[in-house]
Amino acid sequence: MQLKYKSVEELVSAASSSNKKLSEIVLTQQAWDMETTEEALYANMKNSFTVMRESVLNGMDESLRSSSGLSGGAAAKLKKAVEEGKNHYGHLLGNAISMALAVTEYNSCMGQIVAAPTAGSCGVIPAALISVMEEFDLPEHDIIMSMFTASAIGMVIAKCASIAGAEGGCQAEVGSASAMAAAALTEIFGGTPQMVSDSCAIALKNTMGLVCDPVAGLVEVPCIKRNAMGVANAFTASELACAGITSVIPADEVILAMKQVGDLMSSSLKETSEGGLAATPTGCRLRRQIFGSDPA
Template identity: 60%
Template sequence: SGGAAVKLQAALDEKRTIAGPLLARLLARALAVSEVNARMGRIVAAPTAGSCGILPAVILTLAEEKGLDERAAVLGLWTASGIGMVIASQASLSGAEGGCQAECGSAAAMAAAAAVEMLGGSPRQAAEACAIALKAVLGLVCDPVAGLVEVPCIKRNASGAANALVAAELALAGITSAIPADEVIAAMRAVGSQMPASLRETAAGGLAATPTGREIARRLADAVRVTDL
């Protein structure tokens, strides 16, 4: 994997994007941070390394788009951290424990709440955004090809960032979640506990178990053996 962020930025520069510059910048940033992580670069695991692109993509893109200052960004991070603490306490942030819903899902929920805070929404609206974002990925499995945080993780960061903005947009418009945030988080915990081990970061199921996924894992293993010789 690699190079996705550069390709998307090129499409943005050449005005070839479908949904306009805001979404393209958001996705490019989410991809870029995730690709830095995959290359063993320095990132902030907020809430995890596997979902590290979602929160910074949302906060940086919104701050740029809306002309917000550093204080607004800090308040967004503060709100995100509060949501993350609740999820960590009541459910899990770990893909090995709860699947990707616990990683990219939690990150999207945190980022959605942060976006609401940054744009002047109420605490109630932030909670609604959290619930809407997390509901959208309930049941999402953790199936890293070859056990690496690359496929499908990097692109899930892009979709997670988009999910966060969708949830924030809905919440700020006054749209609410039929199921409150606390109950959505509890449902996420229950769903994670029902997932088989093959779908919780073991690379034994899902995309990791497809013919192409196994071939990628085989090629990587062969490359490692050659390097060790």
């Protein structure tokens, strides 16, 4: 079956009919389309995962600060609380949230990250995958393969809706990242292709209508903490789907609804910094503090 990445149902059908994981059919298909080998594509994905791991490590530097002064040090603070057993919701969640903060803070400090699916949502997938790999001592191979599943979901969303905050709001960025991470997690823990689809749908529904309102136009506030929320959302969606809880609204219909919501959203709520948190008194003060005056 020639994959067109025009629907999640297409992916589920192809995987189910061949009795394979989504990642397996995507890897084979992509190797064919790109006229390369599966081994070469896997090596490229492994390199991306290496960059993700390095961004988590580098982002844990407690002295890290962005040039704006809006971010840095939060990941290290939470990581310390987790290591000392002072967080309240378990090691896995605390560790994952700290990793999401680490990657996005490192991005704000111009560090190298993997924009999966975007720089503004770069912390969700690394945090989800690396935290579960460490927590459950999972094979790196399984984690890297799951990234092909995440990528396929991201391609469908990009084709049928959007992954850009300027077009669809933060639902298109952190929302899409959550859906991609949830899909990867569900496959890692043995979920069926249909469960992968359900986890994607649930994650997107949970972020439906989320606006993109960066303070001072910078990908820091509230973007960094939304990445932390995004990984928690991915865990929730995957947990539900793996328990056999289905999404009443199919994934492809959720993606279409997300696009419709994004189209209806005011331009002031789509990365222009003209509304939402960016337009609050504190948001406006921070913009003047950073840039000296309001932009023309």
